[in-house]
Amino acid sequence: MKLQAAPFSKPVLFFIIPSLKGGGAERVIISLANYFNRNNFQSVLISLNNDIPAYEIENDVKVFYLTDRQKSRFIDRVYHITETFYKLVKLLRTVRPVCTLSFITSANIWTGITCSLTRIPYIVSERTSPDRSVISFNYLHKHLALNLYKRAAAVVVSAKGVEDCLLNDKDFKILNNIQRITNAVTVFQSSSDEKVHHRRFILGVGRLAYVKGFDILIEAYAKTSLKDVDLIIIGDGEERANLVAQIFNLGLKERVLLPGSRSNLQDYYSQAEMYVLPSRNEGYPNALVEAMSFGCPSVAFDCNFGPAEIISNNENGLLVNNASVTDLSEAMLRLASDPVLRNELGTKARIISETNHPDKILGEWEALMKKHAATSAIPVQLTSSQPAL
Template sequence: MATKLCFVINSLEGGGAERVITNLANHFSDKDCSVTMICLNTAGVRYEINKKVKIINLVKRNDHQSLFNRLRYAYLTFYRLLAVLKKEKPLCTICFMTSANVWAGLCCLILGLPYLVSERTAPAYTLHQYNKLLQWVAFHIYRKSKAIVLPAFEMFKGFKRIKQFETLNNFKTIHNPIHHFSHSNAGTVHSKRFILSVGRLCHEKGFDHLIEAYRNLNLADVDLLISGEGPERASLERQIADLNLKDKVKLIGFKSNLQDYYTQAEVFVLSSRSEGYPNVLVEAMGMGCACVAMDCEFGPSEIIKHGVNGLLVTKGDIVELSLSIDKILNNKYLRRKFSEKAKSINETNSIERISANWEQLIMS
C-alpha cells in the first residue's frame, strides 16, 4: 500500500510557500506516495501540480468579515478538515503557514495523527500578531508536532521572542528547494536593459525602498521591472507617478515565464524588510542572475556570501542599495563572477537533496 501523505496550506494561489509545497507534493507523488493537497480556501492554482496529487478545497472564503461569517468560516474549516484527515489517515500531515499549522495541528491532535508544522516567513508578521490566547493555542500545537520546520536557521530567534516559545526545542531547518523552470524562451521580454525584482506587492517586500533607490541612480538606459501582485499596488503606482518614473518603473504583474526575466535581467534585487527564506532570490541565483539583497531577517545571509556570489546591503539603507546596484551594473567582470558563483545553489538546494531531508523527518 502506498504511503499516504497530506499537505495543508491556505491556498495555491501564488507565493513562495505555495511553490515549495507544490514542489514537495509533486516529488512525493512521483515516488509513488498517495498525496492529498488540502487547501483551506478555494482559489485558483498558480503552479503546475502532478495529476496524481488529489486537491481538496475546504471553504470559499467570504470577503465580508462579519462576526457571523468568521464563525461560520471557522466552523466549516475545522469540521471539513477533521473529516478529510479522519478519512485519509495519513502517515504524516505536513502543514505550511500559521493558520494552516493551527487548524491542521488541532485536527491531528484530536485524531491522534502525526504532523509537522512549518513557518515560512518572519514570525513578526505571523505569530507576533496573534493575541495571547491564540499564541497559547499555537504553542501547544507546535510543541506536540514532530518538528517545527523553518526554511532559515536564524528564524528560530524570532519565535524565541515570544515568551512561551522560549522553551520549544523541536525546531528543524530545511532550506527551500530550487524551482526548476522550463527552458528559457528566445524572445526578448523587455525592449531595454532592466533591473528585476519579484514578490508580493506588500509592505514587507520593501518595493518602496527599491523604487527610491532606483530613482537615486538616475539611469537613462536601464528600467526597473517588478513582478507580482498584492495590496500595495495602488500605493506603489502613486509613488512611481509622484517621482515621475512611469516610463521607467513597470509593475508587470504575475509572470508564468519568470525564467526569461531572470536570464535577461542585468541585476536582481531583493529589497525586503523581512523574509523567511526568499524563494525568488534562490530562483534568480539558480538562473545565473547577479543579485543584491537587503540583509533582513531572515534568510538572505544564509543564501548570499557577501562579495562572493552577490552583495548584501544593510537593512533599510537605501543609499547603500543604490550604490550596490550601480556597482554591478557598471562592472561586467563582477556581474559575470556573481553569475557563475550563484549557480552553485542548483546543487545545494536541489529538490532531491531538500526532499531527502523532508523524507527523513516524515518517516522518523
C-alpha cells in the same frame, strides 16, 4: 460527490496551507505534494481558502478547498471557522493520512488542533519571521500555538534566523523539535532566446505586498538616475495600486514596469542585469535562490531572515543594510556600471544550484516525513476534488 472507502495502493499524505495562490510557501508545498505523489505516496493538498492555484499541480494530486472567505462580517467569520473545523476533521477521520504537513501559522494551528483530536502525526512549518506571527500573538493565542507546536512531530524552519528567533522567545525556547530544511532551487524549463524586454533591466520578483518592499526598490531606483536601465517587477498583489501611484508621482511610468505574474521567469532571470530583493522581512527567499541559480548577479537587503544565509557579501552577491534606500541605490548603481563585478558575482551565485539541489532538499523532507508517518493508518480512495462534507 463523496469520499469512497476503497483502499489506496499508496499511503496518504496531507499538505495543508491557507491558500494556493502565488507565493514562496505555496510554490514549495505544491512542489512537495507533486514530489511525494511521484514517490510511493498519495498526496492530498488542502487549501483553507478557495483560491486559484498559482503553480502547476500534477493530475494525480487530490485538491480540496475548505471554505470561500468572501465576506468579513462577524457571523460570516463564525461560519467559516465552523466550516473549516468540520471539514478538516471529517477529511482526517475519513482518509486517515499517515502524516500531515502544514505551512504558515494559521494552517499550522488548524492542523495542530484537528490532528491532535484525530490522533494523526503532524509536522508544522514556519515560513517567515515568527516576530510577525506566533510571537506577536496575544497570550491565549500564543500559548495555544506553543502547545500545538510542542506536540508536533517537528517544527520545520527554512532559515537559521527563524529558528533563532523562536528559541530566543521566552516561551518558545522550550521547543526541542525544530528542524531546518532550506528551500530547493526551482526547476524551470530551459530559457528562451527571445527577448523579454527591449532594454537593459533590473528585476524584482514577488508578491506585491508591503513586506516585500517594492516601494523601497522603486525609490532606490529613482535615486540611481539610471537612464539606460529599466526596472521590471514581476508579480501581483494588494499593493499594486499604491506602487502604480508611486511610479507615476516619480515620473517613472515609462521606465518602471509592473507586468503582473509571468510563467517564463527563467527568461527574466537569465536576461536581467541584476536581481534585487528589497524585502522588509523574509523566511528564506525563493526568488533570490532562483535568480542566483541562473547566474543573475543579486542585491538583497540584510533583512530577517534568509539573505545573509544565502549571500556572502561581495562574493556571490551584495548585501546592504536593511531598508536603507541610499545603500540599495548605491549597490544597484555599482552593479549596473561594473560588468566585471556582475560576471564575478553571477558565476559564484550559480553554485547555489548544487547546495540547494532539489534531490538534496526533497530527500531531507522525505526522510522527515517517513520518520514520523504512522504505519498503522489505513488510507482511503478519494474520487473527487471536492468532498461532500
